[in-house]
Amino acid sequence: MRIRTLIVTLSLLAAAAPAAADARSDAKKQVEFGIEVAQRGLWREAVYRWERAAQIDPTYAAALNNLAIAYEHEGDLEKARIAYEKATGLEPNNASIKQNYELFKEINDRTTRPATQ
Protein backbone atom coordinates (compact mmCIF):
# COMPACT_ATOMS: atom_id res chain seq x y z
CA MET A 1 0.00 0.00 0.00
CA ARG A 2 2.78 2.36 1.02
CA ILE A 3 4.70 1.59 -2.13
CA ARG A 4 1.63 2.28 -4.21
CA THR A 5 1.11 5.66 -2.50
CA LEU A 6 4.76 6.52 -3.10
CA ILE A 7 4.50 5.61 -6.77
CA VAL A 8 1.36 7.72 -7.20
CA THR A 9 2.97 10.70 -5.45
CA LEU A 10 6.13 10.45 -7.53
CA SER A 11 4.08 10.13 -10.72
CA LEU A 12 2.11 13.26 -9.82
CA LEU A 13 5.31 15.18 -9.05
CA ALA A 14 6.91 14.01 -12.26
CA ALA A 15 3.88 15.21 -14.20
CA ALA A 16 3.73 18.56 -12.38
CA ALA A 17 7.42 19.45 -12.78
CA PRO A 18 7.38 19.76 -16.57
CA ALA A 19 4.11 21.71 -16.33
CA ALA A 20 5.77 24.27 -14.01
CA ALA A 21 8.81 24.34 -16.26
CA ASP A 22 6.53 24.89 -19.26
CA ALA A 23 4.76 27.74 -17.48
CA ARG A 24 8.08 29.45 -16.70
CA SER A 25 9.30 28.84 -20.23
CA ASP A 26 6.11 30.36 -21.71
CA ALA A 27 6.25 33.27 -19.30
CA LYS A 28 9.91 33.85 -20.12
CA LYS A 29 9.07 34.13 -23.82
CA GLN A 30 6.52 36.83 -22.99
CA VAL A 31 9.06 38.63 -20.78
CA GLU A 32 11.72 38.55 -23.49
CA PHE A 33 9.31 39.92 -26.09
CA GLY A 34 8.20 42.58 -23.60
CA ILE A 35 11.79 43.71 -23.14
CA GLU A 36 12.28 43.94 -26.88
CA VAL A 37 9.23 46.12 -27.42
CA ALA A 38 9.91 48.27 -24.34
CA GLN A 39 13.37 49.01 -25.70
CA ARG A 40 11.67 50.27 -28.86
CA GLY A 41 9.38 52.47 -26.79
CA LEU A 42 6.25 50.32 -27.26
CA TRP A 43 5.31 50.32 -23.59
CA ARG A 44 1.65 49.35 -23.97
CA GLU A 45 2.62 46.19 -25.79
CA ALA A 46 5.23 45.57 -23.10
CA VAL A 47 2.56 45.93 -20.40
CA TYR A 48 0.40 43.37 -22.21
CA ARG A 49 3.29 40.90 -22.51
CA TRP A 50 4.39 41.20 -18.90
CA GLU A 51 0.81 40.96 -17.65
CA ARG A 52 0.50 37.72 -19.65
CA ALA A 53 3.79 36.48 -18.18
CA ALA A 54 2.61 37.22 -14.64
CA GLN A 55 -0.68 35.42 -15.38
CA ILE A 56 1.08 32.35 -16.77
CA ASP A 57 3.57 32.21 -13.90
CA PRO A 58 2.54 34.31 -10.88
CA THR A 59 5.81 33.38 -9.11
CA TYR A 60 8.00 34.96 -11.80
CA ALA A 61 9.50 37.98 -10.01
CA ALA A 62 11.23 39.37 -13.11
CA ALA A 63 7.89 39.61 -14.93
CA LEU A 64 6.37 41.52 -12.01
CA ASN A 65 9.43 43.78 -11.74
CA ASN A 66 9.20 44.65 -15.44
CA LEU A 67 5.46 45.13 -15.19
CA ALA A 68 5.97 47.55 -12.28
CA ILE A 69 8.45 49.56 -14.38
CA ALA A 70 6.00 49.69 -17.28
CA TYR A 71 3.17 50.86 -15.00
CA GLU A 72 5.52 53.53 -13.65
CA HIS A 73 6.28 54.69 -17.17
CA GLU A 74 2.56 54.83 -17.91
CA GLY A 75 1.95 56.89 -14.75
CA ASP A 76 -0.12 54.20 -13.04
CA LEU A 77 1.71 54.48 -9.73
CA GLU A 78 -0.75 52.44 -7.64
CA LYS A 79 -0.52 49.43 -9.96
CA ALA A 80 3.28 49.88 -10.03
CA ARG A 81 3.44 49.80 -6.24
CA ILE A 82 1.40 46.59 -6.06
CA ALA A 83 3.58 44.91 -8.72
CA TYR A 84 6.81 45.99 -6.98
CA GLU A 85 5.51 44.67 -3.66
CA LYS A 86 4.70 41.30 -5.23
CA ALA A 87 8.13 41.16 -6.93
CA THR A 88 10.03 42.02 -3.74
CA GLY A 89 7.86 39.52 -1.84
CA LEU A 90 8.87 36.76 -4.25
CA GLU A 91 12.56 37.72 -4.31
CA PRO A 92 13.35 39.83 -1.25
CA ASN A 93 17.10 39.62 -1.86
CA ASN A 94 17.08 40.62 -5.50
CA ALA A 95 19.10 43.84 -5.50
CA SER A 96 17.83 45.02 -8.91
CA ILE A 97 14.21 44.76 -7.84
CA LYS A 98 15.01 46.47 -4.53
CA GLN A 99 16.83 49.30 -6.31
CA ASN A 100 13.95 49.81 -8.77
CA TYR A 101 11.47 49.84 -5.90
CA GLU A 102 13.50 52.40 -3.90
CA LEU A 103 13.69 54.73 -6.90
CA PHE A 104 9.97 54.31 -7.47
CA LYS A 105 9.20 55.11 -3.82
CA GLU A 106 11.10 58.40 -4.07
CA ILE A 107 8.79 59.51 -6.87
CA ASN A 108 5.68 58.07 -5.28
CA ASP A 109 6.43 59.86 -1.98
CA ARG A 110 6.49 63.19 -3.81
CA THR A 111 3.04 62.68 -5.25
CA THR A 112 1.51 61.46 -2.01
CA ARG A 113 3.13 64.11 0.20
CA PRO A 114 0.41 65.42 2.53
CA ALA A 115 -0.69 69.00 2.01
CA THR A 116 -1.94 71.49 4.55
CA GLN A 117 -5.27 73.21 4.14
Next chain:
Amino acid sequence: MTVRHAQLLSSLAAVFVTVACSSYYEIPIETPIRPKLDVSAFQRVLVAGFVSGGTEDVDGNLETTRLLRSQLRTKSDLRVIDTDVLPLMDVASQSRGAGATPAATAGTPAAIREVKDLEPYEQVFANVEYWKRIGEEYQNPLIVTGTVMFTPLSRSGIVQREQEVFDSVGRRSVVPIRTYMERKGFTLQPRFVFIDGRTGTTLYSENFREEILYNANQTTPALSSYFELMDRLLPNFLSTLSSQKIKGTRVLLQ
Protein backbone atom coordinates in the same frame (compact mmCIF):
# COMPACT_ATOMS: atom_id res chain seq x y z
CA MET B 1 23.76 61.66 3.43
CA THR B 2 20.24 60.51 4.17
CA VAL B 3 19.31 56.97 5.11
CA ARG B 4 17.54 56.62 1.78
CA HIS B 5 20.66 57.66 -0.12
CA ALA B 6 22.74 55.18 1.87
CA GLN B 7 20.21 52.46 1.09
CA LEU B 8 20.31 53.35 -2.59
CA LEU B 9 24.10 53.22 -2.66
CA SER B 10 24.16 49.83 -0.98
CA SER B 11 21.49 48.60 -3.39
CA LEU B 12 23.55 49.84 -6.33
CA ALA B 13 26.61 48.04 -4.99
CA ALA B 14 24.62 44.86 -4.57
CA VAL B 15 23.29 45.15 -8.12
CA PHE B 16 26.79 44.76 -9.49
CA VAL B 17 27.12 41.52 -7.55
CA THR B 18 23.84 40.02 -8.70
CA VAL B 19 23.80 41.13 -12.32
CA ALA B 20 26.52 38.66 -13.11
CA CYS B 21 24.01 35.91 -12.37
CA SER B 22 21.00 37.12 -14.37
CA SER B 23 20.17 38.98 -17.58
CA TYR B 24 19.29 42.58 -17.05
CA TYR B 25 18.65 45.60 -19.24
CA GLU B 26 18.91 49.17 -18.08
CA ILE B 27 16.13 51.24 -19.59
CA PRO B 28 15.32 54.95 -19.42
CA ILE B 29 11.81 55.79 -18.26
CA GLU B 30 9.76 58.95 -17.88
CA THR B 31 7.22 58.81 -15.09
CA PRO B 32 4.33 61.21 -15.65
CA ILE B 33 3.13 62.80 -12.45
CA ARG B 34 -0.42 64.04 -12.32
CA PRO B 35 -0.88 67.53 -10.83
CA LYS B 36 -1.86 67.60 -7.16
CA LEU B 37 -4.48 70.21 -7.88
CA ASP B 38 -7.18 70.06 -10.56
CA VAL B 39 -6.77 73.41 -12.29
CA SER B 40 -8.92 72.58 -15.31
CA ALA B 41 -11.47 75.19 -14.20
CA PHE B 42 -8.91 77.99 -14.57
CA GLN B 43 -7.47 79.58 -17.68
CA ARG B 44 -5.38 82.15 -15.87
CA VAL B 45 -3.07 82.25 -12.90
CA LEU B 46 -2.22 85.26 -10.76
CA VAL B 47 0.94 85.05 -8.68
CA ALA B 48 -0.25 87.74 -6.32
CA GLY B 49 2.73 88.20 -4.03
CA PHE B 50 4.06 86.90 -0.75
CA VAL B 51 4.48 87.94 2.84
CA SER B 52 8.23 87.66 3.18
CA GLY B 53 10.89 88.01 5.83
CA GLY B 54 14.38 87.08 6.91
CA THR B 55 17.48 88.66 5.43
CA GLU B 56 17.17 92.12 3.92
CA ASP B 57 19.61 91.20 1.14
CA VAL B 58 16.85 89.52 -0.86
CA ASP B 59 13.32 90.80 -1.41
CA GLY B 60 11.59 87.44 -1.01
CA ASN B 61 8.25 88.82 -2.16
CA LEU B 62 9.47 90.35 -5.41
CA GLU B 63 11.97 87.62 -6.33
CA THR B 64 9.56 84.76 -5.63
CA THR B 65 6.77 86.43 -7.59
CA ARG B 66 9.06 87.07 -10.58
CA LEU B 67 10.49 83.55 -10.52
CA LEU B 68 7.17 81.75 -10.22
CA ARG B 69 5.60 83.84 -12.97
CA SER B 70 8.45 83.07 -15.35
CA GLN B 71 8.34 79.35 -14.50
CA LEU B 72 4.58 79.15 -14.92
CA ARG B 73 4.80 80.98 -18.24
CA THR B 74 6.96 78.22 -19.72
CA LYS B 75 5.94 75.16 -17.73
CA SER B 76 2.18 75.36 -17.35
CA ASP B 77 -0.79 75.74 -19.66
CA LEU B 78 -2.24 78.58 -17.60
CA ARG B 79 -1.98 82.15 -18.82
CA VAL B 80 0.10 84.16 -16.37
CA ILE B 81 -1.33 87.55 -15.40
CA ASP B 82 1.25 90.32 -15.34
CA THR B 83 0.46 92.88 -12.73
CA ASP B 84 2.03 94.68 -9.80
CA VAL B 85 2.76 92.59 -6.73
CA LEU B 86 -0.02 92.95 -4.16
CA PRO B 87 0.97 94.73 -0.92
CA LEU B 88 -0.05 91.80 1.27
CA MET B 89 1.55 93.12 4.46
CA ASP B 90 -0.54 96.30 4.16
CA VAL B 91 -3.65 94.27 3.42
CA ALA B 92 -3.01 92.18 6.52
CA SER B 93 -2.54 95.33 8.63
CA GLN B 94 -5.74 96.89 7.25
CA SER B 95 -7.81 93.82 7.87
CA ARG B 96 -6.43 93.76 11.40
CA GLY B 97 -7.52 97.40 11.79
CA ALA B 98 -11.04 96.45 10.85
CA GLY B 99 -10.37 93.08 12.36
CA ALA B 100 -12.79 91.08 14.32
CA THR B 101 -10.84 88.48 16.17
CA PRO B 102 -8.48 89.10 19.09
CA ALA B 103 -5.82 87.06 17.34
CA ALA B 104 -6.10 89.24 14.32
CA THR B 105 -5.74 92.42 16.33
CA ALA B 106 -2.55 91.22 17.99
CA GLY B 107 0.48 93.37 17.21
CA THR B 108 2.75 92.45 14.35
CA PRO B 109 6.52 92.65 14.59
CA ALA B 110 8.17 95.67 12.96
CA ALA B 111 10.27 93.34 10.82
CA ILE B 112 9.78 89.68 10.03
CA ARG B 113 12.93 87.94 11.20
CA GLU B 114 11.71 84.45 12.13
CA VAL B 115 8.96 82.08 11.05
CA LYS B 116 6.89 82.88 14.13
CA ASP B 117 6.86 86.56 13.11
CA LEU B 118 4.76 85.49 10.10
CA GLU B 119 1.91 84.17 12.22
CA PRO B 120 0.04 87.48 12.62
CA TYR B 121 0.01 87.82 8.84
CA GLU B 122 -1.33 84.33 8.11
CA GLN B 123 -4.96 85.43 8.47
CA VAL B 124 -4.72 87.39 5.22
CA PHE B 125 -4.91 84.10 3.30
CA ALA B 126 -8.23 83.28 4.96
CA ASN B 127 -9.73 86.65 4.01
CA VAL B 128 -12.26 85.22 1.56
CA GLU B 129 -13.82 88.59 0.68
CA TYR B 130 -10.46 90.12 -0.20
CA TRP B 131 -9.42 87.24 -2.48
CA LYS B 132 -12.86 87.10 -4.09
CA ARG B 133 -12.53 90.80 -4.92
CA ILE B 134 -9.07 90.21 -6.40
CA GLY B 135 -10.52 87.27 -8.33
CA GLU B 136 -13.27 89.43 -9.82
CA GLU B 137 -10.73 92.09 -10.77
CA TYR B 138 -8.61 89.59 -12.71
CA GLN B 139 -11.41 87.44 -14.21
CA ASN B 140 -11.46 84.59 -11.71
CA PRO B 141 -7.93 83.21 -11.95
CA LEU B 142 -6.19 80.69 -9.79
CA ILE B 143 -4.34 82.81 -7.23
CA VAL B 144 -0.91 81.82 -5.93
CA THR B 145 0.29 83.51 -2.78
CA GLY B 146 1.83 82.57 0.57
CA THR B 147 4.82 83.32 2.75
CA VAL B 148 8.56 83.23 2.11
CA MET B 149 11.22 83.17 4.80
CA PHE B 150 14.82 83.43 3.66
CA THR B 151 17.10 83.52 6.67
CA PRO B 152 20.86 83.35 7.26
CA LEU B 153 22.10 80.17 8.86
CA SER B 154 25.34 79.27 10.57
CA ARG B 155 26.41 75.90 11.87
CA SER B 156 29.63 74.54 13.31
CA GLY B 157 30.71 71.00 14.01
CA ILE B 158 32.69 68.02 12.79
CA VAL B 159 32.32 67.34 9.08
CA GLN B 160 33.86 64.70 6.88
CA ARG B 161 35.62 65.80 3.72
CA GLU B 162 38.02 64.23 1.25
CA GLN B 163 41.67 65.20 1.07
CA GLU B 164 44.22 64.42 -1.62
CA VAL B 165 47.42 62.78 -0.32
CA PHE B 166 50.62 61.58 -2.01
CA ASP B 167 52.77 58.72 -0.74
CA SER B 168 56.58 58.53 -0.76
CA VAL B 169 56.66 57.53 -4.44
CA GLY B 170 54.22 60.24 -5.46
CA ARG B 171 51.11 58.11 -5.86
CA ARG B 172 47.94 60.09 -5.37
CA SER B 173 45.05 58.95 -3.24
CA VAL B 174 42.01 60.52 -1.63
CA VAL B 175 41.33 59.92 2.05
CA PRO B 176 38.38 61.01 4.15
CA ILE B 177 39.28 63.31 7.02
CA ARG B 178 37.11 64.65 9.80
CA THR B 179 37.58 68.30 10.68
CA TYR B 180 35.87 70.94 12.73
CA MET B 181 34.28 73.51 10.44
CA GLU B 182 32.27 76.63 10.75
CA ARG B 183 29.78 76.98 7.95
CA LYS B 184 27.38 79.66 6.88
CA GLY B 185 24.48 79.63 4.51
CA PHE B 186 20.76 80.19 4.19
CA THR B 187 17.43 78.54 4.88
CA LEU B 188 14.50 79.01 2.54
CA GLN B 189 11.04 78.25 3.94
CA PRO B 190 8.24 79.08 1.53
CA ARG B 191 4.57 78.27 2.01
CA PHE B 192 2.58 78.32 -1.19
CA VAL B 193 -1.15 78.97 -0.89
CA PHE B 194 -3.45 78.32 -3.85
CA ILE B 195 -6.71 80.27 -3.79
CA ASP B 196 -9.78 79.90 -5.98
CA GLY B 197 -10.30 83.37 -7.49
CA ARG B 198 -14.01 82.62 -8.01
CA THR B 199 -14.79 81.96 -4.36
CA GLY B 200 -11.80 83.39 -2.48
CA THR B 201 -11.26 80.12 -0.63
CA THR B 202 -7.99 78.26 -0.17
CA LEU B 203 -7.80 75.19 -2.39
CA TYR B 204 -4.44 73.86 -1.28
CA SER B 205 -1.28 74.89 0.51
CA GLU B 206 2.11 73.34 0.93
CA ASN B 207 5.19 74.08 3.04
CA PHE B 208 8.77 73.57 1.93
CA ARG B 209 12.15 73.87 3.60
CA GLU B 210 15.56 73.86 1.96
CA GLU B 211 18.95 74.90 3.30
CA ILE B 212 22.44 75.39 1.97
CA LEU B 213 25.76 75.71 3.81
CA TYR B 214 29.16 76.95 2.64
CA ASN B 215 32.59 77.23 4.24
CA ALA B 216 32.64 80.25 6.52
CA ASN B 217 35.39 81.89 4.42
CA GLN B 218 33.40 81.48 1.19
CA THR B 219 31.45 84.53 0.11
CA THR B 220 28.29 83.61 -1.77
CA PRO B 221 25.77 86.34 -2.57
CA ALA B 222 22.46 85.86 -0.81
CA LEU B 223 20.56 86.17 -4.11
CA SER B 224 22.43 83.31 -5.77
CA SER B 225 21.79 81.12 -2.70
CA TYR B 226 18.12 82.06 -2.90
CA PHE B 227 17.94 80.95 -6.56
CA GLU B 228 19.85 77.76 -5.82
CA LEU B 229 17.37 76.82 -3.11
CA MET B 230 14.33 77.80 -5.17
CA ASP B 231 15.69 75.69 -8.01
CA ARG B 232 15.48 72.63 -5.74
CA LEU B 233 11.86 73.07 -4.84
CA LEU B 234 10.47 74.40 -8.10
CA PRO B 235 9.67 70.93 -9.55
CA ASN B 236 7.51 70.27 -6.50
CA PHE B 237 5.77 73.61 -6.83
CA LEU B 238 5.12 73.05 -10.54
CA SER B 239 3.83 69.53 -9.95
CA THR B 240 0.96 71.07 -7.98
CA LEU B 241 -0.39 72.78 -11.09
CA SER B 242 0.78 70.86 -14.11
CA SER B 243 1.74 67.33 -14.97
CA GLN B 244 5.46 66.70 -14.89
CA LYS B 245 7.65 63.95 -16.29
CA ILE B 246 10.38 62.61 -14.06
CA LYS B 247 13.23 61.02 -15.95
CA GLY B 248 15.06 58.03 -14.53
CA THR B 249 16.42 54.60 -15.32
CA ARG B 250 15.27 51.16 -14.17
CA VAL B 251 16.53 47.63 -14.56
CA LEU B 252 14.44 45.18 -16.59
CA LEU B 253 14.98 41.52 -15.74
CA GLN B 254 14.67 38.39 -17.79
